[in-house]
Each structure stands twice: as C-alpha cells, then as structure tokens.
Amino acid sequence: MQFGRVNDSLLSNIDFTLPDPADNQLVLPGKPAANVGMYIGCPRWGMKEWVGHLYPKGTKEANYIEQYPHHFNCIEFNATHYKIYDAYTIGKWKERVNRTDFKFCPKVPQSISHYSNLVNAQDQTTAFLEGILALEENLGPIFLQLGENYSPTRRDNLYKYLQSLPTDLQWYLELRHPDWFNNPATTKELFDTLRGLKIGAVITDTAGRRDCVHMHLPTPGSMVRFVGNSLHPTDYKRMDDWVHRIDQWMKNGLRELYFFMHMGDELSYIDATVYFIDKLKEVCGISIPKPVFQPKQQSLF
Numbered sequence: 433m434q435f436g437r438v439n440d441s442l443l444s445n446i447d448f449t450l451p452d453p454a455d456n457q458l459v460l461p462g463k464p465a466a467n468v469g470m471y472i473g474c475p476r477w478g479m480k481e482w483v484g485h486l487y488p489k490g491t492k493e494a495n496y497i498e499q500y501p502h503h504f505n506c507i508e509f510n511a512t513h514y515k516i517y518d519a520y521t522i523g524k525w526k527e528r529v530n531r532t533d534f535k536f537c538p539k540v541p542q543s544i545s546h547y548s549n550l551v552n553a554q555d556q557t558t559a560f561l562e563g564i565l566a567l568e569e570n571l572g573p574i575f576l577q578l579g580e581n582y583s584p585t586r587r588d589n590l591y592k593y594l595q596s597l598p599t600d601l602q603w604y605l606e607l608r609h610p611d612w613f614n615n616p617a618t619t620k621e622l623f624d625t626l627r628g629l630k631i632g633a634v635i636t637d638t639a640g641r642r643d644c645v646h647m648h649l650p651t652p653g654s655m656v657r658f659v660g661n662s663l664h665p666t667d668y669k670r671m672d673d674w675v676h677r678i679d680q681w682m683k684n685g686l687r688e689l690y691f692f693m694h695m696g697d698e699l700s701y702i703d704a705t706v707y708f709i710d711k712l713k714e715v716c717g718i719s720i721p722k723p724v725f726q727p728k729q730q731s732l733f
Contacts, residue, residue: 433475435608443664443666444665446639446666450645450677453646456647460652461684465685465686468682468686468718469653470691471505471506472504472506472691472709473505473537473690474507474508474694475508475510476510477497477499477500478496482699486702486724497529503702505531505535505721506535509536509539510539512540512541513539513541516541516543516556516559516563517563517564518562518563519563520566526567529570532569535571535572536571536572538564539575540576541556546578549589550586550590553593554596574602575603576603580608584609584615591625594625595629604655605626605633605634606634613646619646623650635647637656637659637670652688653690654681654686656690657692658670658674658693661695661696662695663697668707671708674691675712679716702725705722706722
C-alpha cells in the first residue's frame with residue numbers, strides 16, 4: 433500500500449501518537465470480554481521473496497494460497513476488489529486454505545466503491561455477496577474502502593448504501609478524504625452513524641495521513657491497516673504503541689481485532705509480524721502462532 437507513505441528522511445519528525453477518542457466508551461463495556469478474536473495477516477498470499485525463507489524452496493506462485501495459512505490466520509482479501517467472483521471460484525479458494533479458523537476479509541469491488549457513487553449498486557452488491565458467502569465459516573468482516581475523492585458532500589449516498597447492507601454480516605468502512613476527519617461535527621456524525629448501524633471503522637495507520645489514524649471504535653472490534661516503512665526504527669515504536677493500546681482496549685471489552693501488515697519491503701512483512709506477535713504475548717498475554725521460517729533460515733533483520 434502506497435497510501436500515505438513518505439520519504440524515510442521525514443519519519444523521525446512525524447508525531448505517531450495514537451489518539452484516544454472518548455466515545456469508545458460507548459461500545460466498550462469497561463471489563464474484559466470472555467474471548468477475544470485476534471487475527472493478524474497480510475494483503476496477499478505471499479511474495480516470491482518468501483520462497484526459501486517462509487515457504488519451501490520451489491513453491492510456485494499458484495501454491496502460495498496453500499502455504500500462507502500455515503503462518504497467518506487471516507488475509508486482507510484484495511482480489512475481490514478487482515473482480516466479482518462466483519461462488520464456485522471462491523469455494524475452491526476456501527478448500528485450498530483448509531483451515532477452519534482462518535478468516536478471509538473481502539474488499540468490496542471497486543465497481544461499487546469507486547465507480548458507482550454508491551447509487552444503484554444493489555445488483556452488483558448482491559452478486560458480490562453471493563460469491564463470498566461460499567467462504568462460509570471462513571468469512572470474516574467485509575470492508576468497504578472509499579477513494580480519496582469521496583468527500584462528505586456525498587454522505588447521503590454513503591449512509592443510504594450502508595443502511596441497505598445485510599445486518600447478519602460484519603462490515604467495516606475505510607474513508608480517506610480529509611474532510612471526514614478535519615471537521616468535528618462531520619466526524620461525530622460519521623461515527624455516530626456507524627455506531628447506530630453496528631458497522632466498524634477501518635483504522636489506516638500510515639505516516640503521511642495521520643488523520644486516518646482516528647482510533648474510533650463504533651463497534652467493540654477493530655480492523656487496522658498498518659503501513660510500515662520496511663522496519664525503519666519508528667516502525668518498532670509504532671508497533672509497541674499499538675500493542676499497549678490493544679491491551680487497553682482488551683481490558684475494557686474489545687472482542688475482536690484484525691491487524692493487517694503493509695510494508696515496502698517484502699521480507700519485512702514476516703519480521704514485523706513476528707515482532708508484533710511476540711509483543712502481544714509479552715504485554716497482553718495473547719499467544720498467536722507466528723510465521724515459522726524454513727529450516728536453517730532465520731530473520732534477515
């Protein structure tokens with residue numbers, strides 16, 4: 433993900449502090465949940481650089497889908513953003529993952545999110561949902577990402593579309609236009625609306641767009657898209673801060689977290705995930721299986 437990336441020379445001057453919105457107490461009950469779902473993954477099945485380090489030598493790209501679930505328990509499922517797939521095709525992906533606790537988080541097709549203005553999009557939405565429902569127990573939250581040009585001037589279209597979505601599925605919304613975040617009244621209206629509809633808000637933590645790190649929880653769950661900088665020293669401090677915030681949320685009733693790593697360097701995905709999972713265990717007491725390197729291989733960082 434290139435959204436919000438800046439030159440490394442600027443990173444040490446950026447305020448990476450995570451805000452703490454007061455309205456989160458409206459959805460977090462103030463005591464720990466009985467069980468917390470914790471999912472950590474990447475935006476795709478893998479990269480060729482992983483072969484020989486994470487995946488066995490000789491693994492073909494077509495077989496990354498079978499190797500990936502040995503190391504991660506969810507995926508930011510971007511394939512659905514570019515095409516509406518039928519149930520048969522998606523069902524085949526589910527079979528190849530072959531892990532009942534694995535979660536796909538499908539991204540709403542761009543034909544809906546970017547090109548329809550969210551008007552007269554019901555037929556496309558129905559076709560999209562008919563396909564992804566083939567994931568059955570492997571279906572995680574669905575997320576709708578709107579482009580940087582989708583401003584609050586089109587809020588009526590957005591809210592009507594969100595109201596039309598089936599309530600028996602889990603949804604998250606990602607917004608990027610600055611005007612959603614730089615006007616307090618607009619921001620309040622947005623998160624009040626999402627809270628009323630029980631739709632989550634994607635938190636995009638990227639260096640050059642700190643407004644998108646809003647930290648609002650309209651539901652007692654969160655989806656985070658963490659955009660690191662190939663393990664620049666600031667990445668470690670940022671991940672540490674995230675772990676401590678997750679610990680705070682868990683103590684107050686967070687039920688579920690989806691945390692997706694985005695890195696500029698392909699091997700950094702693995703090392704960042706290992707570091708993050710180790711920190712979660714140290715601070716939060718959560719044990720999540722982490723990526724396992726091939727024999728005689730180890731982290732390059």
